[in-house]
Amino acid sequence: MARYELDDDGVVVIIGSGAGGGTLANELAQRGVEVVLLEAGKHLTAEDFVNDEWGGYEMLSWLDKRTASGSWRVAKDHPTAPSWHCKVVGGTSVHWSACCYRFIEDDFRARTVYGDIPGTTLIDWPLTLAEIEPWYDRAEAKMGVTGTNGLPPLPPNNNYKVMRAGAAALGLTVSTGRHAINSIPYDGRPATIQDGFTITGDKVGSRWSTLNVEIPRGLATGKLELRPESRAVRIEHDAAGKASAVVYVDAAGVTHRQKARAVVLAGNCVETPRLLLHSASARFPNGLANGWGHVGRHYLRHIVQTVWSLFDKPVNMHRGELMAGLVTDYVRHDPSRGFAGGYLIELNSMGLPTTAAFLDPGWWGRDFVSVIEQYRNMAGIFMTGEDMPQADNRVTLTDELDAYGVPVANIHYDDHPNDLKMRSHGYKSLTAIHKAAGAKRSIEAPSYPASHNLGSCRMAQRAEDGVVDGYGRAFEVPNLFIADGSNFASGGAANPTLTIVALAMRQAEFMAEQMAAGAL
Amino acid sequence: MSAPPIAHKDPKMPPPIALPEGADWAGALGVFSPGVAETLLVAARTLYPHDGLPERVYRRVVAHLDRMAAASPLAAQGFAEFVDLLDGAFPLPFIELSEGFRVQVLKRVEASAPFRLVQRSTVRFLYDDIEVWEAFGYEGAAVHLGGYVNRGFDDLDWLPEPPAPAV
Numbered sequence: 001m002a003r004y005e006l007d008d009d010g011v012v013v014i015i016g017s018g019a020g021g022g023t024l025a026n027e028l029a030q031r032g033v034e035v036v037l038l039e040a041g042k043h044l045t046a047e048d049f050v051n052d053e054w055g056g057y058e059m060l061s062w063l064d065k066r067t068a069s070g071s072w073r074v075a076k077d078h079p080t081a082p083s084w085h086c087k088v089v090g091g092t093s094v095h096w097s098a099c100c101y102r103f104i105e106d107d108f109r110a111r112t113v114y115g116d117i118p119g120t121t122l123i124d125w126p127l128t129l130a131e132i133e134p135w136y137d138r139a140e141a142k143m144g145v146t147g148t149n150g151l152p153p154l155p156p157n158n159n160y161k162v163m164r165a166g167a168a169a170l171g172l173t174v175s176t177g178r179h180a181i182n183s184i185p186y187d188g189r190p191a192t193i194q195d196g197f198t199i200t201g202d203k204v205g206s207r208w209s210t211l212n213v214e215i216p217r218g219l220a221t222g223k224l225e226l227r228p229e230s231r232a233v234r235i236e237h238d239a240a241g242k243a244s245a246v247v248y249v250d251a252a253g254v255t256h257r258q259k260a261r262a263v264v265l266a267g268n269c270v271e272t273p274r275l276l277l278h279s280a281s282a283r284f285p286n287g288l289a290n291g292w293g294h295v296g297r298h299y300l301r302h303i304v305q306t307v308w309s310l311f312d313k314p315v316n317m318h319r320g321e322l323m324a325g326l327v328t329d330y331v332r333h334d335p336s337r338g339f340a341g342g343y344l345i346e347l348n349s350m351g352l353p354t355t356a357a358f359l360d361p362g363w364w365g366r367d368f369v370s371v372i373e374q375y376r377n378m379a380g381i382f383m384t385g386e387d388m389p390q391a392d393n394r395v396t397l398t399d400e401l402d403a404y405g406v407p408v409a410n411i412h413y414d415d416h417p418n419d420l421k422m423r424s425h426g427y428k429s430l431t432a433i434h435k436a437a438g439a440k441r442s443i444e445a446p447s448y449p450a451s452h453n454l455g456s457c458r459m460a461q462r463a464e465d466g467v468v469d470g471y472g473r474a475f476e477v478p479n480l481f482i483a484d485g486s487n488f489a490s491g492g493a494a495n496p497t498l499t500i501v502a503l504a505m506r507q508a509e510f511m512a513e514q515m516a517a518g519a520l
Numbered sequence: 521m522s523a524p525p526i527a528h529k530d531p532k533m534p535p536p537i538a539l540p541e542g543a544d545w546a547g548a549l550g551v552f553s554p555g556v557a558e559t560l561l562v563a564a565r566t567l568y569p570h571d572g573l574p575e576r577v578y579r580r581v582v583a584h585l586d587r588m589a590a591a592s593p594l595a596a597q598g599f600a601e602f603v604d605l606l607d608g609a610f611p612l613p614f615i616e617l618s619e620g621f622r623v624q625v626l627k628r629v630e631a632s633a634p635f636r637l638v639q640r641s642t643v644r645f646l647y648d649d650i651e652v653w654e655a656f657g658y659e660g661a662a663v664h665l666g667g668y669v670n671r672g673f674d675d676l677d678w679l680p681e682p683p684a685p686a687v
Contacts, residue, residue, distance in 0.1 A: 050530040051661035054648055158676040165679040193667025203663045313678045318658060320673035352658035356647035357640075362630075364567040364639055365623065372647070373570060376657025437679065 002225045004036055009259035011036045011225075012511070013246045014266055015232040015275070018091020019500045020483035021266025022210025025226075026218035027508030033515060035224045036258055037215070038248055040267075041088035043228040046212075049201030053353045056200025060095050062087040065408055066270065067398060072413040073446045074301075077361040082411045083301075084449035085268040089228050090211025092268065092451075095199050097323040098180040098207045099346060099495040100145040102136050105129040106333050107386075107492035113333055114340035119416055120388040121298055125489040126461040126470035135502035143180035143208040143501065144187050152183045157194065157320035159349050162311070162379040166437035167327050167345075177326030177346065180208035180498075187213070194320040196349065230256075233404050235263055235279040235288055235480070243288070243480045249404055262511065262520055264472075266483040266504075269299065269453030273395045273486060274409045276457065276467075289457070289474035294467050296395040298458050299413065300491040301450035303385035303422045306348045307430035308359060308378055309439035310371065315379045317349040323382070330385075330429060331493050339421035342493045343385025345429065350380065358448045371443060381433055383426045384452060386491045388416040395456050411450075452496055457486040471510040472503065479520055483507060527653035530661040536650060537583040545579050549586040551596060557582050559603045562615045564642045566622040570655075577651050584645040585638070595637065602634035 004011050012028060014021045017039040025037045040062075050056055061084065068075040068082035075082065086092045106113045108125040140148040147153045153176045156164065160176055167174035181198065182191045192206040205212050218224035229251035236257070238244040243263040249255050265272040273296035277287040287295050325347030332342050350358065352375050359372065393414060397407035415423075431442040460466025463475035472487045474480040483504045485496045492499070514520035529535075539545045546557035560582045561575075570577075589596035606614035609625040617625065629635045646652060653660050662668050 050532050051663050052530045052533050054644070055530065055533050155674060156682040157673045161674070161676045161679050161682060164682045168680075192669070193663070194669040194673040195662040195667035196673075197661075197663065204667070313676075314657065315676060316657070316659075316672060318660075319662075319668035319671070351660065352653055352656055353644075353648045356643050361640070361643075362636075364626075366569055369568055369570050373572075373656055 001219045002222050004225050006256055007259050010261050012262045013258050013260040014264040016091055016266035017089050019093045019497045020504045022214045023501050023504040024483045024508050025224055026214035027505055029218040029221040029223040031512040033512055037226045038230040038232050039089045039228050040231045043089040046203045046205055049203045051197040053351045060086045060088050067410040070413040071415050078449045081449050083270050083453050084451045090209045093209040094201055094211050096497055097198055099323050100178045100180050100498040101494035103492040103494055103499055110490040117340055121391050123460055123465050123489055126459055132502055135506045138505055139498055139502040144182055145178050145180050146183050147178040154179055154183050154321055154324040158315050159317040159347050159379050160325045162437045163325045163347055163381055166433035169436040172327050172329045174327050176324045181321055182206040196318050196320055198322055233406050243477055262479040264481040264483050268484055269456045269486040270395050270409050272484055273456045277397050278406050289467050289476045289480055291476045292464050296456050297391050298389040298455045299393045299395055300387050300455035302452035302491055303387050304447050306380055306382045306445045307442050308380050308445055309434035309442040310374045311377045311438055314376045317379055318351050322349045323347045339418045341386035343383045343426055344493050346382045348380040348382035359445055381430045384495055385422050386493050388418045389455055390416055454485040454488040454491050457482050459487045459489050472507045525654055526659050527650050528661045529650050531664055537580050539579050551589040552586045556603050559614055560585055567642055568646055577649055581642055581645045585641055598634045598637040602638050605629045
């Protein structure tokens with residue numbers, strides 16, 4: 001591993017080592033760029049991980065306090081933990097379920113396709129599907145996505161058999177989908193043993209993550225230095241208004257200042273705007289890169305929800321990969337449904353501990369126990385769909401300071417009428433599939449803490465519409481970049497990670513070219 | 521001879537809290553008085569009345585709440601307020617009420633922060649208990665047993681077999 005001095009101003013400093021930051025770090029290092037990667041969490045290994053839902057949650061999650069407001073149900077159910085992502089080397093790629101779906105062409109033209117929807121702040125992306133397609137190809141090869149590059153899809157599991165029977169009876173298009181989980185050995189990683197604990201760290205290593213693929217390869221170049229347990233608290237700029245250093249606190253509580261040639265934020269959709277807002281200065285009184293006031297705004301979290309159904313016979317949904325099922329019939333924008341945007345239907349499985357916790361978080365009594373006692377006979381089906389950007393759905397700073405002296409973030413989210421229409425439509429679709437497979441009873445579970453966090457520092461064609469351009473470069477600070485899902489211009493329907501990785505790979509090439517040209 | 525257990529905890533996770541079998545079980549707790557412990561036990565059983573589960577499962581939940589109280593003064597205060605709310609809601613102590621009245625009392629305090637603390641914490645620990653996993657068919661940790669790839673991940677046989685996926 002490389003070692004850089006704190007006053008070495010030739011390094012790119014990346015804050016956050018997840019799908020965006022970890023990928024970018026490796027891609028830059030492969031191109032010979034010197035990188036310091038700051039990660040707030042610990043450097044854990046497969047040995048550390050556990051096959052235990054709560055044990056894994058407590059080991060990996062970002063548990064620092066946040067607050068929530070607005071009409072979303074999450075504010076009531078999870079008022080101090082409205083967003084769910086990780087604090088560990090590898091970030092949320094250590095936890096994710098590895099669904100890898102490309103955005104479709106219309107996703108990049110949301111404003112044009114959906115029209116002027118009152119109350120929304122829709123824009124088109126500053127790039128097209130054609131521009132990102134080659135990067136999707138490379139991302140899929142890098143990640144070993146099933147159903148691409150000759151890799152077989154994951155095999156049908158019990159929960160899929162239920163979904164498949166119902167979807168086929170309704171004439172829907174159903175498959176096990178695409179995942180960055182090896183169905184056969186690939187790229188030095190083994191095939192899945194169907195243990196069902198992808199979300200607690202994946203002890204087997206059959207799933208791509210930046211922890212087990214990108215970061216080790218980046219370190220092997222001798223160009224990348226990883227600093228775990230390094231909590232960024234502020235970004236500084238020079239007299240010219242360029243980002244010049246990142247102030248961070250190490251595990252011992254000692255504050256350091258790492259100088260930088262360029263700074264990249266990749267701390268997920270709450271921490272990235274939080275850091276920018278907290279880095280206000282005389283020159284940037286509303287926060288760094290916030291000249292147009294968009295930092296923290298247009299926060300998205302997808303229309304994510306699950307239906308859990310009871311059957312007469314055992315399902316044992318916990319056995320095997322959690323989300324290996326896909327129905328694509330609702331992904332396209334179809335105004336005849338009465339709402340804008342689309343959604344994907346996927347499989348969902350949880351163990352008993354989290355099924356009980358998230359089935360309906362305030363529910364108790366004899367009806368609840370009559371359902372949860374039938375856990376063995378329960379199947380899960382899930383959707384992820386596009387929610388509407390709204391200016392006041394946003395991350396802001398509160399008056400309360402955390403242990404590092406940084407204000408605690410609040411996430412405000414009001415459901416847009418379009419969101420509620422899609423939710424209702426989605427619950428009906430999910431329930432219909434299970435009913436067609438013989439479900440006795442279906443439970444419409446609310447959203448759990450948001451895991452598809454997007455849009456809070458969005459990219460735009462014009463500076464007045466967003467925070468960064470199509471390469472994730474801040475309009476206002478030319479050597480400041482964003483590499484996580486907060487740079488999405490709109491949400492699309494698909495799980496965001498594949499797009500985050502593709503954008504980070506494209507960004508790495510751009511940054512390396514700019515550096516080679518002396519422009520960065 | 522009984523069937524071998526189906527439920528497994530990850531070997532790295534701590535074992536279940538050991539408590540005395542007898543009526544003086546609450547004496548083993550660190551913070552809660554026996555009266556508080558019994559009230560929380562009856563509350564947990566009223567919230568999640570699994571008639572087939574033994575008393576010791578609910579006692580272990582109370583032992584976890586006791587550990588929370590020992591670790592956090594805020595939690596300790598919440599549990600104390602919860603017990604006061606329940607005992608102050610009716611002319612009889614909560615643990616002496618019939619199930620119907622206990623449910624009424626809990627519904628009356630449902631919107632309060634102490635109720636939320638107790639209800640969420642009870643779910644957290646009750647359904648994480650390996651004896652509950654065993655009862656409801658959750659098999660738990662799998663890597664140390666080779667995953668489910670050869671242990672039934674696709675053994676559902678009461679629906680049509682899906683066609684083999686195409687590459």
